[in-house]
Amino acid sequence: MERPGRLLLQSELRVRNAAYDVSLSRSLLIWKRRTSSPVYHPFRPRFCVPLFPRRPDPGVCHSVPVSEIISVREEEEENGSRQRDDGSWKKIREREGKDCRQAFTVLYVERCRQHRWRCAEVTFTCSDEAVCQHWVSSIREQLASNTSRPKHLLVYINPYGGKRQGKRIYEQKVAPLFTQAGISTSVIVTEYANHARDHLKMEAELKKFDGVVCVGGDGMFSEIIHGLIWRTQIDCGVDPNSTEEALSPCSLRIGIIPAGSTDCICFASVGTNDPVTSALHIIVGDSQPLDVCSVHHNNMFLRYSVSLLGYGFYGDVLSDSERKRWMGPARYDFSGLKMFLTHHYYEGTVSYLPAKGIIGTPRDATRCRSGCVICQHNGQLNSERSEKYEMDEASDSESSGEWRTIRGKFLAINAASMSCACPRSPKGLSPAAHLADGTTDLILVRKCSRFNFLRHLLRHTSKDDQFDLTFIEVHRVRRFRFMPRHCQSDSDLELDLHENSKRQIFSQICKDHPACGCAPAYSSWNCDGEILTHTAIDVRVHGQLIKLFARGIEELPVFEDLSNPCAI
Ligand SMILES: CCCCCCCCCCCCC/C=C/[C@@H](O)[C@H](COP(=O)(O)O)NC(C)=O
Numbered sequence: 047m048e049r050p051g052r053l054l055l056q057s058e059l060r061v062r063n064a065a066y067d068v069s070l071s072r073s074l075l076i077w078k079r080r081t082s083s084p085v086y087h088p089f090r091p092r093f094c095v096p097l098f099p100r101r102p103d104p105g106v107c108h109s110v111p112v113s114e115i116i117s118v119r120e121e122e123e124e125n126g127s128r129q130r131d132d133g134s135w136k137k138i139r140e141r142e143g144k145d146c147r148q149a150f151t152v153l154y155v156e157r158c159r160q161h162r163w164r165c166a167e168v169t170f171t172c173s174d175e176a177v178c179q180h181w182v183s184s185i186r187e188q189l190a191s192n193t194s195r196p197k198h199l200l201v202y203i204n205p206y207g208g209k210r211q212g213k214r215i216y217e218q219k220v221a222p223l224f225t226q227a228g229i230s231t232s233v234i235v236t237e238y239a240n241h242a243r244d245h246l247k248m249e250a251e252l253k254k255f256d257g258v259v260c261v262g263g264d265g266m267f268s269e270i271i272h273g274l275i276w277r278t279q280i281d282c283g284v285d286p287n288s289t290e291e292a293l294s295p296c297s298l299r300i301g302i303i304p305a306g307s308t309d310c311i312c313f314a315s316v317g318t319n320d321p322v323t324s325a326l327h328i329i330v331g332d333s334q335p336l337d338v339c340s341v342h343h344n345n346m347f348l349r350y351s352v353s354l355l356g357y358g359f360y361g362d363v364l365s366d367s368e369r370k371r372w373m374g375p376a377r378y379d380f381s382g383l384k385m386f387l388t389h390h391y392y393e394g395t396v397s398y399l400p401a402k403g404i405i406g407t408p409r410d411a412t413r414c415r416s417g418c419v420i421c422q423h424n425g426q427l428n429s430e431r432s433e434k435y436e437m438d439e440a441s442d443s444e445s446s447g448e449w450r451t452i453r454g455k456f457l458a459i460n461a462a463s464m465s466c467a468c469p470r471s472p473k474g475l476s477p478a479a480h481l482a483d484g485t486t487d488l489i490l491v492r493k494c495s496r497f498n499f500l501r502h503l504l505r506h507t508s509k510d511d512q513f514d515l516t517f518i519e520v521h522r523v524r525r526f527r528f529m530p531r532h533c534q535s536d537s538d539l540e541l542d543l544h545e546n547s548k549r550q551i552f553s554q555i556c557k558d559h560p561a562c563g564c565a566p567a568y569s570s571w572n573c574d575g576e577i578l579t580h581t582a583i584d585v586r587v588h589g590q591l592i593k594l595f596a597r598g599i600e601e602l603p604v605f606e607d608l609s610n611p612c613a614i
């Protein structure tokens with residue numbers, strides 16, 4: 047068997063007017079300039095920004111992982127011009143040697159600022175046609191042997207998400223890249239809300255595809271997972287409505303092309319909201335598992351959530367902003383300010399099952415990043431647990447008293463299954479939350495002054511810890527329940543009868559008169575950007591139920607000369 051580092055090909059080729067030693071192994075394509083004194087650097091560095099001064103001069107030596115090559119294209123010289131194999135014409139450069147007859151272009155991923163990826167290209171010329179052919183076929187062979195790359199994709203576009211640019215973004219920025227990478231697509235532009243969900247549930251021929259692409263915002267992504275999770279359970283014979291049954295993980299990966307208002311699922315799993323970056327993560331076949339919460343009311347299934355489940359502040363912001371959709375993404379700023387000033391608090395009881403045996407807490411300084419060991423460790427733990435305890439987990443723990451209960455008045459109750467980072471808050475609602483650790487971070491913001499709540503909110507946008515305040519508590523949990531005060535048991539209600547009846551009458555009178563300062567009894571739940579129809583809910587985390595075409599946010603690489611294959 048061949049060792050991974052063994053060279054498959056090595057030739058002297060030309061890049062523009064300079065000679066390069068070019069080599070291909072299973073893992074890397076390297077081109078290294080032959081002369082030791084660099085005079086002319088025809089290429090941009092692999093990284094757009096010169097972040098790494100200790101690296102060898104990037105004009106002299108480049109390396110690209112084979113896994114990050116997008117495609118290879120043959121170029122042919124004809125009548126003094128060079129013709130691409132796609133038929134378009136390109137003027138040959140004068141400085142190219144006359145003996146250079148054949149050329150091929152490699153398209154590859156280039157990393158730019160703030161986790162953005164771009165498609166870069168390099169053209170190699172060689173005097174021998176056979177050598178050129180050999181290079182092209184060898185690179186293509188390597189790409190074809192990568193089984194994680196998708197070949198056929200089912201694309202859903204929400205034409206009305208965000209600034210209504212979904213269709214244009216897909217056609218102009220994404221589709222040409224898919225074509226270059228040899229990916230075939232079946233595209234559906236949705237005609238009504240829940241079109242994508244219902245198509246996935248009932249019609250889509252999922253066997254034909256290697257993945258689903260969602261062009262839209264968090265609400266559109268929610269439609270896609272509802273369709274896909276439902277369909278997977280039906281196909282696997284699992285009751286999708288069950289509160290206790292373990293759900294079957296979905297095999298098809300989902301790619302998100304951000305074209306919505308918040309796009310926090312894309313931002314928190316890729317590090318940026320950029321359609322080209324997302325398209326490239328899909329092309330190279332990345333895979334990132336993701337936790338999903340199921341939400342039930344009285345044993346009746348309501349919805350799934352992957353990012354934020356928010357009662358109080360975020361629920362009110364969403365309800366208010368839905369009436370202002372015409373404003374586009376700015377509706378959240380408007381409603382956010384309005385709800386901050388309104389300053390409603392809500393009473394209720396939160397019970398939760400703390401996540402035991404896991405590594406990590408919501409107050410950690412470590413962040414969930416590409417290849418996260420915490421997600422790997424806790425993910426493994428979760429699958430062992432579900433094999434061991436099967437369906438009895440909840441009742442067992444309840445009787446053994448593992449559940450904890452908190453009663454109080456809350457400005458907000460937020461459950462973040464991932465950081466919920468987005469451009470508005472680049473570190474997110476729970477900066478240390480993990481994409482795939484099988485837990486959600488339950489954040490309780492108790493009634494406090496407007497000034498204190500503002501301090502908490504502003505800390506989402508600064509380096510300060512938004513949980514380091516006396517009226518905030520945060521717990522990493524596997525399961526939780528919420529019961530608004532007015533739904534509590536008779537004995538509870540009797541205790542508060544006097545105060546309660548006074549309040550209920552008062553709140554009814556005041557429902558349409560918020561200026562009097564009387565708070566309504568209920569808020570609603572914001573579930574990944576959708577309003578839930580019930581306030582009393584039971585939430586359970588299903589670790590790693592779905593997978594994205596993403597790899598988590600990449601750490602900024604620290605290059606040492608020795609780690610660079612060109613320097614060895
Ligand atoms: C006074 C300064 C206030 C700064 C507060 C910053 C906190 C912002 C945290 C936002 C967390 C958003 C979590 C994601 C929610 C989306 O699912 C949802 C729906 O997104 P979509 O419209 O479908 O893209 N958007 C909102 C705002 O509820």
Ligand SMILES: Nc1ncnc2c1ncn2[C@@H]1O[C@H](COP(=O)(O)OP(=O)(O)O)[C@@H](O)[C@H]1O
Binds near residue numbers: 239262264
């Ligand atoms: N063709 C359509 N017409 C109307 N609504 C749609 C359509 N397709 C999807 N939707 C709905 O639009 C809502 C918002 O979509 P989303 O893409 O998340 O944008 P935004 O981030 O601006 O909210 C989602 O709830 C989705 O179900």
Ligand SMILES: [Ca+2]
Binds near residue numbers: 482
């Ligand atoms: Ca999680």
